[in-house]
Amino acid sequence: MAVDPASAERAAWLRAEIDRHNHAYYVFDQPVVSDAHYDRLMRELQDLELAHPELVTAASPTQRVGAAPLAAFGSVTHSVPMLSLGNAFDDDEVRAFDKRVADTLRAAGRLQPGEAVEYFCELKLDGLAMSIRYESGQLVQAATRGDGQTGEDVTANIRTIRSIPLALRGDGIPPVLEVRGEVFMNLAEFDRLNDAQRARDEKVFVNPRNAAAGSLRQLDPRVTAQRPLRFFAYGWGEVGENPALRHGDMLDWLASLGLPVNTGQHVIAQGAEGLLAYYRDVAARRDRLPYDIDGVVYKVNDLAAQRTLGFVARAPRFAIAHKFPAQEATTKLLDIEVQVGRTGAITPVARLAPVFVGGVTVTNATLHNEDEINRKDVRIGDTVIVRRAGDVIPEVVAPVLGQRPTDARRFVMVSACPVCGSAIERLEDETIARCTGGLFCPAQRKQSLVHAAGRKALDIEGLGDKLVEQLVDRGRIRSLADVFGLSVDELAEYDRMGRKSAENLVTAIDQARKPTLGRLIFALGIRHVGETTARDLALHFGSIESLMAADLDALLAVSDVGPVVAGSILRFFAEPHNIEIVRALQAGGVEPQAEEAPRTLGLAGKTFVLTGTLPVWSREQASAEIVSAGGKVSGSVSRKTNFVVAGEDAGSKLAKAQELGVTVLDEDGLRALLAQASA
Ligand code: 5U1
Numbered sequence: 001m002a003v004d005p006a007s008a009e010r011a012a013w014l015r016a017e018i019d020r021h022n023h024a025y026y027v028f029d030q031p032v033v034s035d036a037h038y039d040r041l042m043r044e045l046q047d048l049e050l051a052h053p054e055l056v057t058a059a060s061p062t063q064r065v066g067a068a069p070l071a072a073f074g075s076v077t078h079s080v081p082m083l084s085l086g087n088a089f090d091d092d093e094v095r096a097f098d099k100r101v102a103d104t105l106r107a108a109g110r111l112q113p114g115e116a117v118e119y120f121c122e123l124k125l126d127g128l129a130m131s132i133r134y135e136s137g138q139l140v141q142a143a144t145r146g147d148g149q150t151g152e153d154v155t156a157n158i159r160t161i162r163s164i165p166l167a168l169r170g171d172g173i174p175p176v177l178e179v180r181g182e183v184f185m186n187l188a189e190f191d192r193l194n195d196a197q198r199a200r201d202e203k204v205f206v207n208p209r210n211a212a213a214g215s216l217r218q219l220d221p222r223v224t225a226q227r228p229l230r231f232f233a234y235g236w237g238e239v240g241e242n243p244a245l246r247h248g249d250m251l252d253w254l255a256s257l258g259l260p261v262n263t264g265q266h267v268i269a270q271g272a273e274g275l276l277a278y279y280r281d282v283a284a285r286r287d288r289l290p291y292d293i294d295g296v297v298y299k300v301n302d303l304a305a306q307r308t309l310g311f312v313a314r315a316p317r318f319a320i321a322h323k324f325p326a327q328e329a330t331t332k333l334l335d336i337e338v339q340v341g342r343t344g345a346i347t348p349v350a351r352l353a354p355v356f357v358g359g360v361t362v363t364n365a366t367l368h369n370e371d372e373i374n375r376k377d378v379r380i381g382d383t384v385i386v387r388r389a390g391d392v393i394p395e396v397v398a399p400v401l402g403q404r405p406t407d408a409r410r411f412v413m414v415s416a417c418p419v420c421g422s423a424i425e426r427l428e429d430e431t432i433a434r435c436t437g438g439l440f441c442p443a444q445r446k447q448s449l450v451h452a453a454g455r456k457a458l459d460i461e462g463l464g465d466k467l468v469e470q471l472v473d474r475g476r477i478r479s480l481a482d483v484f485g486l487s488v489d490e491l492a493e494y495d496r497m498g499r500k501s502a503e504n505l506v507t508a509i510d511q512a513r514k515p516t517l518g519r520l521i522f523a524l525g526i527r528h529v530g531e532t533t534a535r536d537l538a539l540h541f542g543s544i545e546s547l548m549a550a551d552l553d554a555l556l557a558v559s560d561v562g563p564v565v566a567g568s569i570l571r572f573f574a575e576p577h578n579i580e581i582v583r584a585l586q587a588g589g590v591e592p593q594a595e596e597a598p599r600t601l602g603l604a605g606k607t608f609v610l611t612g613t614l615p616v617w618s619r620e621q622a623s624a625e626i627v628s629a630g631g632k633v634s635g636s637v638s639r640k641t642n643f644v645v646a647g648e649d650a651g652s653k654l655a656k657a658q659e660l661g662v663t664v665l666d667e668d669g670l671r672a673l674l675a676q677a678s679a
Pocket residue numbers: 083084085122123124125129180234235236297316319
């Protein structure tokens with residue numbers, strides 16, 4: 001039966017519409033419709049194609065996961081070899097690269113004396129190189145780099161990546177276009193994938209690169225389709241007619257054909273110093289990028305100059321990768337010891353053979369907790385992968401199982417605190433084991449004192465961990481109150497303490513006698529009471545006496561204090577020795593000052609909950625607007641919620657708001673409220 005023209009037209013419209021939404025969502029990260037609306041379009045197209053199979057085209061968005069599982073990947077000979085890049089590891093190597101380029105171009109008459117070379121600078125994503133071939137605008141093949149000449153045919157898997165168009169768009173579609181770029185995974189999506197894998201008891205991936213590689217090597221494209229893979233184009237192989245004069249124009253052209261290009265991160269730079277400035281800028285932002293990068297890439301921008309420079313072996317002379325210090329390295333796990341934290345938390349710490357990673361030499365790394373060690377199956381004696389990204393504490397990512405020695409030992413959690421001998425307890429629903437010694441435990445006492453002296457608490461400059469260690473070990477201070485009895489004469493006797501430092505410290509201790517009430521509450525180190533909660537409690541109760549006298553209902557009346565925090569405060573003040581400490585502080589002359597209420601912004605004190613998809617703003621944008629107007633954004637609706645902002649497909653939160661009589665706004669309502677607040 002012939003397809004009626006209306007159905008054919010509708011199917012074509014749906015395909016174009018879904019492609020448009022894919023592009024907005026996956027290439028620009030700016031969805032213009034809700035997930036539910038997108039799903040409805042997709043379902044309608046699927047239904048139409050089911051009713052009229054003649055309407056199905058290879059480029060239809062319904063065909064991304066159409067292929068049956070493969071027995072093995074075929075091989076593909078690249079029509080233009082896939083090159084690799086030479087590396088530079090320091091400034092001098094970058095300057096030498098620029099000099100080589102400039103000298104060659106000057107000799108060829110392509111650069112005037114004194115003129116700097118123009119480069120196109122890009123991020124070097126830590127993923128897998130991919131070549132995707134379009135013929136007459138249709139995606140026909142995708143292949144891995146392999147050895148540069150021959151790669152694996154991963155077409156069915158690449159078709160599942162929604163940011164990659166199945167058909168090119170726009171005018172001037174070339175007869176053949178091979179796009180080259182990187183397949184990768186965003187960090188947040190990688191974490192979510194691992195959470196889901198863990199929940200299903202399936203393999204957890206070591207890093208986003210491995211997850212991307214593992215996802216591409218799936219013989220069943222339906223598995224790949226479930227993985228959050230992304231792609232950015234940075235080059236090309238075979239291309240019929242090249243319409244551009246510069247690398248940057250070429251990328252603009254690829255973007256105009258609907259291909260994802262990392263445009264926001266590119267820069268044009270002049271000469272070596274311009275390259276190094278880009279490198280430093282990216283290095284400073286590296287930890288805030290949504291994906292892992294392992295360096296930046298510099299390419300001579302002028303394509304004719306690129307041809308003049310040509311190639312050496314398998315790498316171009318016109319481009320170089322400037323690598324960042326590796327964030328992962330392998331080393332030997334010598335031992336696992338445990339540390340006792342301020343609240344008694346027992347943290348296993350890996351003692352490592354020294355290894356240079358993330359720009360520093362690392363000898364210790366956190367293993368978080370016992371479950372984590374078991375989950376990762378890390379054993380003493382293993383060779384392990386260690387990761388240090390930015391300022392984050394180094395961590396053991398995974399063992400290298402192929403290198404496990406036969407005498408590798410499993411970690412056994414201690415049953416008594418290694419510092420005070422008290423029992424170790426692990427509550428049923430907690431992952432953390434704790435020393436039950438409380439402030440009897442010197443480790444907890446020391447850390448509590450360091451916390452209390454910290455900048456956000458009593459801010460006692462000069463009372464650091466080394467001095468606290470000595471004071472506690474010699475039995476000179478047992479609680480925070482004892483700090484206020486320290487004298488210059490006795491302090492001057494301690495290691496590394498001259499008379500001048502002792503005087504400065506006693507002055508700092510004196511100044512700490514008048515903290516704000518919030519700082520004093522924070523200094524007490526009550527579990528779950530952070531700096532902000534301490535301030536809220538101070539503003540609400542006005543004095544330490546009222547806080548100590550507060551019952552559960554009184555505590556729950558404080559904004560952002562829920563049952564967990566309230567319970568923790570009640571338990572803290574139920575301990576006689578905590579009351580004694582407060583009394584001793586008062587006797588030592590500590591007099592908290594009234595907390596100053598923060599400058600009130602328009603929405604101060606108002607709590608919002610966001611639900612559903614707003615027409616224009618993403619949740620993050622809406623939250624940022626609310627917070628910058630002084631409001632708070634919470635995840636759940638309660639009687640304390642002032643406004644629920646509901647978009648399309650809002651679910652149970654909207655129902656709860658209606659049930660509780662909480663004011664519900666749409667995006668326009670929120671904008672009006674914000675405008676009012678700023679006026
Ligand atoms: N950004 C970028 N990454 N990357 C990797 N450009 C780039 N170019 C490459 C490689 C391997 O190779 C060129 C030779 C196309």
